[in-house]
Amino acid sequence: MKFLCAILLGFLFASLPVMGLCPSGAVTALAVEEGERVIVVLKDGSEVIGEVIEESGEKISVKSVFGVTSIEMSRVESIIRGAEVSRREFEQRQKRAIRRGSAAGWHSLGRWALERGLQDKATNSFQKALEIDPEHEPSKIALGWGKVEGQWKTPEEAEGLVNKGWRRDGVNLLPPRAGAPAVPKQPEPKKPDIVRPVPDPSSGGRISTPEGLIGKLSPQEQKRRERELERRRKDREKFEDKKRREYEGVPWPHRSVIKSRNWQIECNSTPEVARTYQWIMEALSATLGKIFKSPDVRSQKPVVKIYRNHDEFMLKTGMGGGVGGFYQPNSQNVVAYHGTFGLTGTTYTVLAHEGTHAFQGKKLARMGNYPNWFIEGMAVYFGDGSKLDYKKKKLVTGLIPRDRLFHIQEKIVEGRHTQLSKLGGLPRNRFSGTHYADSWSVMHFLINGPESKKGQRFLVDYWRMGEKRRVGQRQFNELAKKYFGDVDDMEEAWQEYVLELKPDPAGEVDGDRFSSMDFMFSITRSDAKWQYVLDEIQDRDLVLMRIPDTRNEIRVRILSKSEDSQRPQDWVDSELLPALRKKYRDVRSFSGELGGLDAYVFEFYDRPPEPEKSAEETDGEKDSETEEDQQSGLPVGISPQQDPGGTDAEEKDEPEAIPDPLKHRSYVLVGVSNAYELRGSFEEKEFNTLLSDLEWVAFSFEKILRNRW
Template sequence: MSLSLHSTFLRGCLLVFLCFLCSADFMAETHASSPVGSASEVDEFSALKVGDRVRVVLRRGGRYEGEIVEKSGDSISIKHKFGTAKVSRQDLLEWERFKTLAEQYEERAADCKTANDWCDLGDWAVEQGEIELSRQAFREATKLQSNNARARKALGEVEHDGKWMPLEEAMAAQGKQLYGGEWLTPDEIAEREEADSAARRAESLKGRDAYVVELRGRAWAEVEPIVTTNYVVYCNSTEENARYYADVMEALYKAYDKVFIEKFWPRKFRKSPRSDVYIHANHQQFMDWTGNGPGIGGFYNLLRQDVTGYHGSFGSTGSTEEVLAHEGTHQFEGMIFKDLRFLPIWFIEGLAVYFGDGSKIGRRKVEINQIPRDRLVGLQQAIEDGSYCDLRKLLRVPQQRFSGFFYGHAWGILYWCIYGNQAPVKAWTTKENTGGKVLEDWLYHVQEMDGMCNYEQEAQFFEGLITKHTGLSIDEWEEEYKNWILKLPVEEIGRKRGREFSSEAIKLEITKPAGWRWEKSGSLYSDEVVASTSTGSKKRRASTYAWPNWQHAELSEDYARSLVGNIFRDVKFVDELQERQMGGNPMMVAVFDGKRVIGLGENNTPQLGEERRFAVGFFGSPDKIYGNVLECETSDWESAEKFFEEYTEKFKYTG
C-alpha cells in the first residue's frame, strides 16, 4: 500500500472512530438527563393516591391504564379493564395522572352557555368516541333552542311538516319502511322483492343448464362402449361422464384386488374377461328401463354378472360412485365365489356396504375402510331406540326378507371384526385380535360353500367362531359390539360455525334460530341432514331434509304432497300446500298436524313420533329436493311461526 493511500486510510479510520466516540458521548449524556429515581420523580410518585387515574409504562414492556384502588409504600394497585395489577415504583418507566373523558366532559359542560356551545361539546364527545355523552350534549342544546338543526340532525332526527322527529317516525308518516338499508314505499318494496327474488333464483340455478345436459344424456343408439382393462362401460350421459365412470370402475377394481389378492382368491368364476357396466343418464330413465322404484340406486345381475346404475345422487348423501362401488363389490364377489346364493345375505351385503358405502372414491384412487355415515347413523339410532335387530336374528334373515334396514347391521358386524382393535375406539388389543380371528375363519369357510345356503346351519357356525375365539357368549359379545358401535364418531355432513351450517356435499347453507342448539348427528331422524332444537320449556325443532330429485324437474304440488306422505303420517292440513317465495327461493309451503317418521324398523316399517304441529317448505334443485321443517306443539304455533319464517328465509341452495 502506498504512503498516501495509507495516510488516507488512517484518516478515514480516525474519523469513524471519532464519530463513534461522539455518538457514545451523546447517548450517555441523553441517558443521564433523566436519571432514574430522581427526587422529582420520587415526589411525584409519592403524591399519587387512591382514586387517581393513571397511565403507567412498565420497564419490562407493556402498560396499564386505570384507577388506583390501593397504595402501600412504593406499590400501587391499578384497576384496569382486564383486572387489577399491582406494581412497584421500581417496575415503572413512566407514569402520569389523567382525567377521565367523563371528568373532562363535566369540566367542559360547566362552560357551556348557548346551544352552539353544547353542540361544540357534542362534536368533541363524538371525536372521543363517547356517543352517549355526545347525545347528552345535543339534547342539552335542544333544551335551549328546540329547533336547532345542528343538534337535531346529530340526534338522527329529520324535519317533517315543520316538526323535528326521529327518522323512523318521519318515514312512517310518509308510508315508507326500511328495506335493504333504504326507505321505500310498499309498492317499491314489492318491486324490489321481485327483482331480488329473480336475482337469487338466477344465482341458485347457476350450472343448472350444464347439469340438465348431463341428465338429458344421449340416445343409447349413439353410445359407444368404453373398454378398459376389466370393464366394458355403457353410459348415455355425456361422453365425459362415461369416461369418468370408466376410470372409477378401474380404480374400484384395483381396490378390491388389493384386499382379495388373486393368489388366494382366484377369479375362477368370472364369466368373461371384462364385466359389463350400464349407467343411465338419470334416475327416471333408470326406473323406466329397469322397472325399479325410486328407492333403488342400482343392482347387480347374478346371472350376467353385470352392474346397472344411473348418473345422479342417491339418498341424502349417496352418489353414483358409491352405488357403483356397492354393486361392483357384488360383481367382484361373483368372480371369487361359486354362487352368491350359496352365501348368507348378511355377509354379501355387509361386504358391499364396506367396500361401497364405506369408501372415498375418486377417478384414480379409492380409499376403503371408511365409516359409511348414513349406515352408522341408522345403526346407532336402531340401537338407541330399540328397533335394533339382534345378531342371532340377523344371521338367519333370508335373502328375500333382507331389506335396506339390515344393511347397516351387516356392515357393523364386519367392521367390528376388522377394526375392533384399532382407533378411534379399541375393544380389544391388537395382540388378541379376536375379531380378526373370527372373520379369518369365516372367510375360509365361505370359500368352500357349495350349495344353497342353510341359514340356520351357517348362523350356528358363525356363533361357534365367536365363542371359540373370544370365550364369550353371543349375548356378551353382542353387548360389547353395540357399546363399541355407539362410540364410533359420526362424520359431519357439513360444517357448523356459530349459527350457520354449510355443506358442499348436499349444496346448502342454513341458519338456526338464535339461542337454539345443534342436534348431534346421532340424534337426527330418518333422512334429516341437520337439526336444531330450542332451549327452555318450549319443545321446538327446526330441521332440513335432503332427497335425490329423481324427476330432475321443478318441484310440483303433487311431488311436494308425496314428500309430505313420505315423512309424515295422519296428516291434517291447517294451511294447504301453496307456492311461496321464501328467501328468494320458490318453495311449496304447508302447515299441518300429524306424526313424523323418525326411523324405520324391520321391513321398512315406519316408526312414528308424537302428534305435533308442523310447517314445511320444500325447495327443488335439478339434483335434490330439500325439506325445511319446523315442529312445535299445536298450542305453540302462533309464537313459533316466526322461527319457521326465519329458518326458510335464510335457507340457501349453493349448487
C-alpha cells in the same frame, strides 16, 4: 345361483327440463302440457303410462312421473285410450297398495280413484285402509266420518248433524252459529281445510303467512333479497344447462368405451362423465382389495353400462321407474344410469353397492356358499357407508348411514334385532329388508370396531371358508369363539359398540353458515345468539341450532314419503297432516316459500301434559305395599336403600314445574321421494319475537347445485 339386487330409488326434485328420446336417439327438450292419458304397449311387452304430449305418425311422446319419453311408432304394438286406461292403471296401483299393505297406500289409491270419477273403487279403497288401521283419519274423513268434541261420529250420524245445520271443519263437526238457519246439506268427502293466507300489500301482492315479518322488511332488505333470489335463479339455469348436456349425451352406438385395469366402462353421457365413473370403479376395487386379497376366479372384466338418463335406462332394460341399477350374476355386468336420486342417492351409490357384488362375483367361484348377511352386509357397508373424495380420487369408507344406524339401534333397544347366533346362518328366504341394518352393523363392527384387527381376520377367514364349502351359523360361531370368546361374548361387544355409535355429521359449519354436501343444502343463522349443536342430532335431524339456556330451537330434518308416486298434496293430506294432528294441537296450514321455492307451512302447539292422578285414583296405590316393605319397617313406598328423612307433609318436595308448551312453525319442501323440513320451536311468549330469525333461516335455505357422482 340366480342373484339380482336392485336398488329402489326415486328422483327428489324435478328441477331439470324434461327430456325425451327422439327417433334418431338424440335427446330433445319437449314442451310439457296436459293431455290425454294413454298406455303405450311396446312390441317387447313393456308399457309406458302417462299423458300424451305429442303424437305423430313417426313417434309419440308421453309424460309420466319420471319425465317425458318419446317412442318411435315402429316400436309400438298398440295404444290404449279412454276408460280402459283408468281401469288398468287402477289395477296396477291396487297391486302396489296390496304389496305395501298400509292404510296410507290404500288411502292414496282412493284419492286417485276419486279424482277420476271411480266412486265405488274409491270407497272400497278407503274401507280397505280402515281395515288395516281403524283410526286412519284421512280415510275416515273421505268416507264421511267426523268428530264432535273429540268423539267420532259415523257417516250416518255426521250426515244427520249436517242436515241440521252443523258444518265440517276438517275432521271436526261444528254446531250451527247462533241465529243461523238449519239448511240441509249433503255430506261429501272432504280433505282437511287449508287456511289460506292473505296477500300482504306491503310485499307486492306476494303471499305472507300470518304473524310473518317478511312484509315488514325495509326496502333495502327486500331489494337485497330479490337480488339474492335472482342470483339463485341464474345459478340454477347454469347448473341445469350443464346437466342437460350430460343427459343428452350421445346415442348408445356412439358411447364412450373405457377399458381400465378391472372394469370396462360403457357410458353414453359426456366423455367427462364416463371418465369419472371409470376412476370411481377402480377406486372401489382398490378399497375392496385391501381387505379381500383373493385372486380372481374369472378373467373377464365386468362391463359397467351407464345410460345417459333414466328414460333410456327404462327403455333399454325394461326395468320399472323405481329401479336405479342392478347386477347380472351370469355376465358379471353392472347396469345403471346417470343421475341423482332422492336426497343423497346418486349413480355412485348404485355402483358402489352393485359393484361390490360384481367384485364378489369376480373373486368368488360360488357366491351361493355365503349367507346374505355377508353378501349384503358388504354391499351396504361399501355402498351406503362410503363417499367419494373427488379431489383425491378415492373412496372414504367406514361412514355411518344414519337410516341403518337408527334402525338397528331401535331394534336392539326393543329386542327386535336378529341375534348373531341366528344371523350367521339365516336362510336366504328369510332374509328381508329389515336385516340389511343388522348385516351392515356387524360388518361395521368387524372392520371398524374396538378390536378391528380381530374383526378383519374374522372376515378374511370367513371368506376363505366359503371358497371351499358352504358356510353358515356353525362357521360363524367357530370364528366368534376364536376371536371374541364365543358368539354370546361377540353379541355383547357388538351391541355395546352399535348403541354407542353416532351418525356422521350431515355437514360442516363455517361461521354463520351450515353446508351439507351429502344432503345438498345450506342455511345461515340470523345472528350469533343462535349456536349450532351437532352432537344432539336425533333420528331425522340434519342440523340443529339453539339459543343457549333456552328451549328455543331451529332444525332441518328429512321426511320420507311412503310412495314415490304420491303427489305432494296427497302426501300432505294422508300422512303429514294426520301425523302432526296426532302429536300436536291446533295445526294450521298455509302457503309459503323455503329458499324461494314453493313450500307448505304449518303452525302448531305442543299438547299439554296429561293431568296428574286424583286422590281417588291414587288411593289404590297406597294399599299396594309389598310384603318386603312391611318387613322392612319403613314407611310404605320407601325402599330400604332410601333415606326416609322427614315424613311430615310440610317437608315433602315441591313438584317440578311443568314447562309450558312450545309453539312451532314448519316449512316443508316436498319432492318425489323425500322432503326437507325446516322447523322452529319456540316458547310461546317469544314466538313472535323469534319468528323473524326463523324466516331469515328459511330465506337463506339453498339447494346446493353441484354434480353428485
